Amino acid sequence: MKHISYINDMEAWKDSFEFYHSIKVRFSETDMFGHLNNTVPFAYFEEARIEFFNHLGFMQKWTEKSSSTIPVVANQQCDYLKQVYFSEQLKIYVKINQVGNSSMDIHYMASAQDGAICFVGRSTIVQMSTLTGKGEPWSDYMKQIIETSVNIHCMS
Amino acid sequence: MKHISYINDMEAWKDSFEFYHSIKVRFSETDMFGHLNNTVPFAYFEEARIEFFNHLGFMQKWTEKSSSTIPVVANQQCDYLKQVYFSEQLKIYVKINQVGNSSMDIHYMASAQDGAICFVGRSTIVQMSTLTGKGEPWSDYMKQIIETSVNIHCMS
Amino acid sequence: MKHISYINDMEAWKDSFEFYHSIKVRFSETDMFGHLNNTVPFAYFEEARIEFFNHLGFMQKWTEKSSSTIPVVANQQCDYLKQVYFSEQLKIYVKINQVGNSSMDIHYMASAQDGAICFVGRSTIVQMSTLTGKGEPWSDYMKQIIETSVNIHCMS
Amino acid sequence: MKHISYINDMEAWKDSFEFYHSIKVRFSETDMFGHLNNTVPFAYFEEARIEFFNHLGFMQKWTEKSSSTIPVVANQQCDYLKQVYFSEQLKIYVKINQVGNSSMDIHYMASAQDGAICFVGRSTIVQMSTLTGKGEPWSDYMKQIIETSVNIHCMS
Numbered sequence: 001m002k003h004i005s006y007i008n009d010m011e012a013w014k015d016s017f018e019f020y021h022s023i024k025v026r027f028s029e030t031d032m033f034g035h036l037n038n039t040v041p042f043a044y045f046e047e048a049r050i051e052f053f054n055h056l057g058f059m060q061k062w063t064e065k066s067s068s069t070i071p072v073v074a075n076q077q078c079d080y081l082k083q084v085y086f087s088e089q090l091k092i093y094v095k096i097n098q099v100g101n102s103s104m105d106i107h108y109m110a111s112a113q114d115g116a117i118c119f120v121g122r123s124t125i126v127q128m129s130t131l132t133g134k135g136e137p138w139s140d141y142m143k144q145i146i147e148t149s150v151n152i153h154c155m156s
Numbered sequence: 157m158k159h160i161s162y163i164n165d166m167e168a169w170k171d172s173f174e175f176y177h178s179i180k181v182r183f184s185e186t187d188m189f190g191h192l193n194n195t196v197p198f199a200y201f202e203e204a205r206i207e208f209f210n211h212l213g214f215m216q217k218w219t220e221k222s223s224s225t226i227p228v229v230a231n232q233q234c235d236y237l238k239q240v241y242f243s244e245q246l247k248i249y250v251k252i253n254q255v256g257n258s259s260m261d262i263h264y265m266a267s268a269q270d271g272a273i274c275f276v277g278r279s280t281i282v283q284m285s286t287l288t289g290k291g292e293p294w295s296d297y298m299k300q301i302i303e304t305s306v307n308i309h310c311m312s
Numbered sequence: 313m314k315h316i317s318y319i320n321d322m323e324a325w326k327d328s329f330e331f332y333h334s335i336k337v338r339f340s341e342t343d344m345f346g347h348l349n350n351t352v353p354f355a356y357f358e359e360a361r362i363e364f365f366n367h368l369g370f371m372q373k374w375t376e377k378s379s380s381t382i383p384v385v386a387n388q389q390c391d392y393l394k395q396v397y398f399s400e401q402l403k404i405y406v407k408i409n410q411v412g413n414s415s416m417d418i419h420y421m422a423s424a425q426d427g428a429i430c431f432v433g434r435s436t437i438v439q440m441s442t443l444t445g446k447g448e449p450w451s452d453y454m455k456q457i458i459e460t461s462v463n464i465h466c467m468s
Numbered sequence: 469m470k471h472i473s474y475i476n477d478m479e480a481w482k483d484s485f486e487f488y489h490s491i492k493v494r495f496s497e498t499d500m501f502g503h504l505n506n507t508v509p510f511a512y513f514e515e516a517r518i519e520f521f522n523h524l525g526f527m528q529k530w531t532e533k534s535s536s537t538i539p540v541v542a543n544q545q546c547d548y549l550k551q552v553y554f555s556e557q558l559k560i561y562v563k564i565n566q567v568g569n570s571s572m573d574i575h576y577m578a579s580a581q582d583g584a585i586c587f588v589g590r591s592t593i594v595q596m597s598t599l600t601g602k603g604e605p606w607s608d609y610m611k612q613i614i615e616t617s618v619n620i621h622c623m624s
Contacts, residue, residue, distance in 0.1 A: 031183060033538050063500075076546060077544065133551075194358065340499060
């Protein structure tokens, strides 16, 4: 397998995921080349990431009308390893790879039903203040949740 | 051509449009059957309708943060007459067909470069109050703009 | 509830559905008005319809590379009854309402977790020959499956 | 501006683009946070890249039914520098950054009407054989076109 900058040891990396969200490829997500269009994995990443944040207890806060912080994607990438087709059932694994002051680095791995990895990716998520437009440091409460999650995933 | 419930006389109907918005079919909008996916014309309708509302001077008001009314789609439909393919250049014609107290009936016609009609449609748009969730009657100012538009399109 | 042309008796109509497919509203499917964008229900309809066709045993045939027939949408419509928001879990009910020579009329009903109906719709699906571009009559085998389905749904 | 791995000297990089494709942000492309959803720039990249390939004279070959090669995205990334809003008019600049045996590295830069850079990105595109599923080396004819393009863009 070719080198991917954010993966050192593929086997260890694969084993570091625990949480996943299942999706099934929609017909409207294919393109005229007969496979999943390259723009769609980012919608899957977002969906799986939000399910993961829900699981951690984050997401609700961010979607309250009164919230003055929102999570924004600062950058992201996807490496496509295998073509994906209509109606395939994928597991989108998600983990927090690293935590900064107001950001985190999220990793994704999409695997097919036979276990083959179809595509992988990563995003930097920043907690942004809607008042200043700048990064808003994680609260102690969130830091605790995040660190617990990272420990679970890195130390298991 | 088969009967379409909202079109009485196809030739007169075609002639009743003036405003159009041009779009070009994106690769990501095709599907594995090799043509434009059936869900996409509604995004084209929305884009063309908003350009039309901009042209009439409506849209800005509705997208101001302080606005307490928004336009919502109450119902819509599309009749697909000809398959559409990647990179085709379409004209999406839009007109106000009828005006109610807080609603209007919008018609659409998409034509290809050779003039063939590819799909047609209609939407009922309601001006909704974000405070009550109910229809908000058109102001006199808006009514005047709408009626001028309808007259132009019906009487020309 | 306002009149919807393809629904005579709302209570009887609601009771006539059996099959449903569950979906959860994605973040990327909302728009800046804070609710589900009006173009998305048609992607849900397509997804639920295909799951229904799978269930009946149709879909596989149509997506084989050697198939010379594909299902195309000839027309469709949606009536939006209640705003839908991010992360709502919807049941998209699907049924065959009527069968023609090479077409069928499909009905949809989307209900929220509290049972409220959020939007309803219908599509005319035509089995098209990819060789002639024209409608291809249902085979006896398909007719039998369709009629069984319609009977089940109408007579139960 | 923060460091972006594929940009050494931002000013020189900005000046290295010539070709651009204009797009206008659709309403259906916003999300409930009120800005352009993070998944959409990849659709813009694809649209601009294809317009660029058209301009170079590539794309037609790849979308012919008889073609045994298609361009696939092997990996891609986006760095979001400024929030983008509904109805903004963007220029999506595209260039070939580097050429391999059967692949190329494409760079993108999206700028707003005031000249501010909103997001940047890159994709590795591979010419894939649909028969073998493997990379298909560029023909001499394509190599010549690509190299001319790279020279134009790097030497100007």
